[in-house]
Amino acid sequence: MDLLRPSFGLIFWMLIGFAILFFILAKFAWPVITNGIAARNKKIADQLEEAAKIHEEMESLNKKHEEMMAQAKAERDALLAEARKVSEEMYDKAKQKATAESQAMIEDAKKAIYFEKMKAITDAKNAIANFSIDIAQKLINEELSDSEKQEKLVEKWMEDVHFN
């Protein structure tokens, strides 16, 4: 068995052995293994893709959510502002109304007081006038009792007319 001389026995067994090995592995091992690897690669790729898709979806959802949040916030702010405005308006109105009413009441009161006062004054005037007339009547009656005095009076009146 030289180093460079192939022996018949080894060639024989090698051919048979390698052929058997090849057929066993080609039938039962390699397809299963390579298909297994390919299937797993595909699954991983699919899952990655799906994950990317889900991520994208999540992002868009997030965006939408944020948008909705922002919108809701804006709406809330708007509502609050409106409510404040309305309440302020109501307050102002109420205040104005109250002021106006009180003013009116005061006015009424003033008028009433005025009327009462005027009435009282008129009454007093009338009373005074009546008194005056009574007094004047009495006086005139007394004065016109003698003629000298009547003349003097006429003269005096005339003087007054003159100065007017």
Next chain:
Amino acid sequence: MSYKGFERKLAVVLCTLMLVFPCKFTLAAAEETEKFDAGPFIIEHVIDSYGWHICGDGDKSVSIPLPIILFDEGHPVVFMSSKLHHGEAAYNGYAMGWGDNKGRIVKLDGNYADYTGHLEEGQEYEAHVCKWDISITKNVCALFISLILITCIFLSVAKRYKEHPNEVPSGLQALVEPVIVFLQDEVITPSLGRNSNKYAPYLLTLFFFIFLNNMLGIIPIFPGGANLTGNIAVTGILALITFFVTTFSSGKEYWKDIFNTPGVPWWLKIPLPIMPLVETIGIFTKPFVLMVRLFANITAGHIITLAFVSLIFIFGQMSPAIGWAVSPVSLFFYIFMGLMELLVAFIQAFVFTLLSAMYIGMAIGEEEHEEQAAVVEA
């Protein structure tokens, strides 16, 4: 005990052995009267044999006897190699060859045709070689062991894929999967393109067969140690299979390129068909080179490691002191070569597979033209 502690203790033990063992062996070598001859010692360890030698020398040697199977003139003959007593005895007229027939089984002629017993030294025997010898030799035995090993490994891996699809690889699966994926992505697909699936089983089988046997060849004790991929018959068969696969999968373009090589001046083809001749020779040199490369690389690695071991004995016979001094250096180089061989084991398996894939891809020759067509269309 932690792994680290164990590692350290193991290193200490191994280093001690490295210093003690050579001492013992150099002393033994010095005592031996017969002069140590490194050449035959190395060749004996590299070539095939009828028994599997385990340890010891001469009469004290321990080896596993293997069956010898012969077809002598149409009759099957089977007996154990131990009957021949390492070539010192004949059994039913069969003996180990000598001279030109050294290492082969011969049938004694004449008076000794059915002789069983000790062969006298110095006596002339007439003999002829038994041609049809399909003995289970050391290499055949190693071949069977490796076949069983590979089958078990890959069937168990395949089972794991079948039973646990789409799961994280574990155990053996995790060990072989990266290699398979590497071969598919770096060797098979680039060379064969869309024909990958058709040839992948052959190329994967080829790679793992060569790689595992290279690795087993590095292990110095049974069940490793047989120089199977360093045997020219084994590499020859592998190259031959690649040759047949290449030839039978060849397309029209392959032959056209050989007989009417494009891109060379006409006067290289007519009147003297130099290029066709060169190309035709190339068909055969490719597998031949495959055969020789694997054989030479693996055998050379073994020869060098054995040479470093032999150095201890050579120097030991000069003087035990020198032998003792040389042995650590020798062992260092031995270990270094062993590590080199680990690398070579992978590289050679890879190269053989890669070149096979490339030859087959070139023979099919579809991919290139499709690519060209694609370029033209673009």
